[in-house]
Amino acid sequence: MDGSSPAAAAVIERVLAFLDSKTVAACKTVNRTWYTLATIQSARNIDCHILQLSLRIAHYKRKGLLKSARSLTVDVSFVDGYLSPAAYERRVRDAAAMLQSSLMPVSHLKLHASSAHAALTDGEIHHGTTAIGLLTRALPSLASLDLSDCPAPLLTASRGECVASLGRLCRLKWLSLGSNDMSSATALRRMVRANVRTLVKLDGRGDVTDPTMQLLMDAPQLRQLDASGSGISDDCLLALVRKRGASLRELILSDCVRLTRHSIAQLTPKLLPQLASLDLYNVPVTTDAYQSLFNAQTHWPYLRDLKLKAAIHHASSRQESRATDDILESIGRNCPRLVSLRLFGCYGSTDSGLSAVLGNLGYLRELVVMHHPVDPLIDEEHSSSEAGGSQSGSSNTPTAAAPAANGPSSSLSSDADVWAGIPSLPSNGLPQHSSSARRAVLPLPSTAPSSPRPADAASGASSRQRIFTSGALRNGVRSQRFNLLNLDMTYDSECAAHLAKLSHLHTLCGRMITRHAKSLIEAQFPKCRMMVWNID
Template identity: 75%
Template sequence: MDGTSPAAAAVIERVLSYLDSKTAATCKTLNRPWYALATIQSARNIDCHILQLPLRIAHYRRKGLLRSARGLTIDVSFVEGYLSPAAYERRIRDAAGLLQDSHMPVCHLKLHAPGAHSALTNDEIHYGTMALGHLMRALPGLTSLDLSDCPALLLAPPSDVHLASLRQLRQLSWLSLGSNDMTSATVLRRMVAANARTLVKLNGKGDVTDQTLRLLCAAPNFQQLDASGSSISDDGLLALVRSRGSSLRELTLSDCARLTRQSIAQLTPKLLPRLGSLDLYNVLVTTDTYQCLFNAQTSWPYLRDLKLKAAIPRASPRQDSLANDDILEAIGRNCPRLVSLKLFGCHGTTDSGLSAVLGNLGYLRELVVMHQPTDPLDQEDDAGSAVAQSTVTHTPSGSSSGANVSTAAAAAENDLLSSLPSISDIWASIPALPSNGLPQHGANTHHSVQSPPSTAPNSPCPADTAGGATSGQRVFTSGALRNGVRSQRFNLLNLDMTYDSVCAEHLAKLSHLHTLCGRMITRHAKSLIENQFPKCKMMVWNID
């Protein structure tokens, strides 16, 4: 494809948008059309400090690329000792004025300030707020605004002078205040109110409140909400779902501590018919709530990403707080287009439930199903599933083995363990791999990781692993693959499973596999998977 025809140029330009800067620079050496298209693509975004913006605009004008810029990433941090206060203010005004006079078709703006998580001086607040206000006035046609790297004090200083310029943005469709705290919630509400008719996606996270959700009820084009870690309540969520549920595509509600079954149980396909992504990680729900979301009568035809993990209440029995086989079977039957499925704390699941998921879902690329909950206080398993006490407690060095631990010390130890991340949370942070499943440039060759024994509660690698999994601990077996694996293009397969030769034979039928995680793997199964997928990264806790 030489790029001489308009159709070929359109395809090349589309491909270049997915390449990194190094690969795009290599594409410039092919021929003249590729050089021109790659140069234009690399000029889409301008990344510089606000004081360097005039020089960058002059460079783009000389190269004839001024009309190619679509995004700006501007650093508005204060450079101490560089200029006098009067000269510093003049440089900021000149940069904003030159940006406005250049008539660049910029529609995406991201502001960055390195002091986002530290105490700011008066000069940093003053000049950062000034730069923010001038940039907002210079780009009234913005459709995407990312303020996630800005300190909250720049967004909500004692004087709300710059809010007038923020309210002038009437065409925003994507807004992010991801790294701020509740001090910027007022700014978020005002910007949502000003852009209610055009807003499509809101990445407000902890700044989202019930008042913001009520403003979104009047947004006719709103589709995607990220309110993770926020203080929204059942009333606010139900108001949004009942008014805008027919148009919602993505709903991220992870770590929303105030949400209960009253609202979560009503997130059904009847109210959310076109929902494509649902994240309920660490939300206080029970098994009956999951049964309301996924049962024989509910069908999710457009759901592609699903992430569930119950925040187990301390006073609630475990069997009433986690997923079971019925829920997995309902997911496998009524969510046919799932691409990513991540379930944690599936205490009641067996091979039957996992088999229903693997045998019915043909579009899966990422699958994570873990038995272990992440609340160390809920250690008691059902009958026949108790872990040996030696894997939970340990004796400090220098003390007798029969020494009794005081009640205060035991409580302190429980508090410490509850603050530590569990293995499930660590595995949940594994980044998603490309959905196209192609090997990545510079990918590391296959390697296996054997974790040392752990004495932490809920660890999938208990101390007694000499004979495989600890006696009584529930893990998936090769019986979960008795119905086969319908999806043939897995990027990530993370199961609380003991992989044997039967499992390896089923997995060998896949077209590719990037990452495989599990409890234990036999040497024969490891050899089979290595031969089939030489670049697969295997993360298993024990090799037998």
């Protein structure tokens, strides 16, 4: 495509928006049309230090590219020893004045400052707040402001022009204060109050407090809220959902430790009919709250991204927060548009629930269902059958899992959480076992149809681990493309036969894989990355 026609030029311009800067620079060598469009694309984002901003604007003006700029990323950190304080401040004010007079149509502004050390000096705070205040004043019609890389002292300093200038912004649609601490909550409330009529997305994270949630109740256009790691309460969350839940499309509540089942159980499709993304990672959720979210009557027509992990106190029983097979079946039946499903610590799920998810969800691209590596609890029916069958032998022969029931493995956090937190790059720090220990720790489960029941006590105890088997794929896999498949599973030849029917598989993670299954998957997907604990 040479780009000679207007339609071809429009397609090229659209494609260039998704390329990185290095690829865009290489596209300039195709022909004159590609050079022009690639030059315009590379000029859309200006990234420089504030002392270099005036030179960059002058360069864009000579090239006639001022009207192409859409995004501005400025480093406002103070460079000590480069200029005298008076000359430094004069240079900053000149750059802001030149930016204001250039009339560039910049809609996105990202400010960041170096945070190599925790305590900022008075000079760094003064010059940083001055730069932030001047830049935001020079662009009064901003639609997007990202302050996630600015230290909190720059946003909360009583001196300088920062706080007053941020309060004057009144047309923001997207606001981010992601990496700051709770000390910037005042600045956040000030900006939310000023932009409450236009705010569409708030990425406040730990800065979101109950007063901020009360201000958001008056935000008619709010669509996305990220309050991860914050201390919001049940009452404020329910009040916001009842007032603005009809328009919310993304709700991220991970690590909100103050939330309880009182509020989580009421996050139903009736209050959130258009919700597309729900993140409840590390939130105190119980089984009854799961059942309220996902049951036969709850239908989530637009839900595309779901992430669940219950934050259970180490001393409490994991039976209080089990993602059972009924819950997984409800997810597979009532969330037809799920693209990404991540469930961590699913102590109550078995092959039946996972089979319902794989067999019903046709749009899935990422699936993560992780157990505890060594789950000390067992199902009631499994416990009763084992107690009746090995009552005499267990009294004389100590099992390998006996000390784990009351030992450190029941109170320490799961290694699977660390691994599943970055599913495409699992931890390399997992212990490597010898061949004998590997059979004791990671056995083929006794619940598999083709696996005989272990006769020795150690294997019988380790069979309590709830790992998925090939029975989880007995109904097939409805989705044909997987970017990530991370299951606490032992992949055998039967699993590989089901997975070989996929059209795309990028990353495969699991508990163990047989050599025959590995060769089958490699033959079908030569570029697939297999990250499995052990190969048997």
